[in-house]
Amino acid sequence: MSAKIEDDHLLREIGRGSRAAFERFYEKYATFVYRTALRIMHDPAEAEDLCHDVFLEVYRTADQYKEERGSVEAWLAVKTRSRCIDRLRKTKIKAKYAKNLPPAKEMATVEETILTKLERDLVRDVLGGIPEAQRQAVYGFYFQAKTHRELAQAMNRPLGTVKSLVRYGLHNLRKQLVQNGWAGKEGREK
Structure with missing residues (x-):
């Protein structure tokens, strides 16, 4: 063939x-x-x-x-x-x-910077929507890394009250996040 x-x-x-x-x-x-x-x-x-x-x-x-x-x-x-x-x-x-285009490393940095700013603005807005004592307790505990005991001394409040302020503050923050569309009803991020 x-x-x-x-x-x-x-x-x-x-x-x-x-x-x-x-x-x-x-x-x-x-x-x-x-x-x-x-x-x-x-x-x-x-x-x-x-x-x-x-x-x-x-x-x-x-x-x-x-x-x-x-x-x-x-x-x-x-x-x-x-x-x-x-x-x-x-x-x-x-x-x-x-x-x-900027290098991928720079792009990630730009994206991270924007996301960090958005998160910072969101946290500031949400913290502004809870009662003052709760805001002080949550801010001190999570952002200043103070212990419950240190917060109690700084706020001149009983230890149990400070623990409750932190707990209720977090609960109110979750509610604020849900209202702003940044978290589901369970309080977890989308």
Whole structure:
């Protein structure tokens, strides 16, 4: 059987879903497609990836091959070249936009800064919505890292009262967060 007749037969069988025909076709042309991609891309990993893409396309569209338009090698070369050009364009576009973006580390820092400011503003707003004694107790306990005993001395209140102020203050903070849409009814963040 001539190579041309064999290729036509293999492509017809691939079009019908034959795995064996696809494997035979792949064995016959994988090196050709890989070398074509490597010549254009100059990157072995990219060439392998493109080779994979081309053969997936062959598997899905084998029935689109028309022998009157050229040889199987020409058909594969055109497919490979097209995929390479598409990939190079995408890479060029990504590089163009990536040039204008700050490095990922800086972006994370910017995002973290914005989130920290939002959280700080939210905490300040929510703290402003609870009674003064509760606000002092919660602020002292969580933001100044004072113990209950230190707070009791600073606020000139009994220890049990300070513990209750912290507990009720947290409860009221949760209610404020729910009202502001920052927490579910259970008080957990969304």
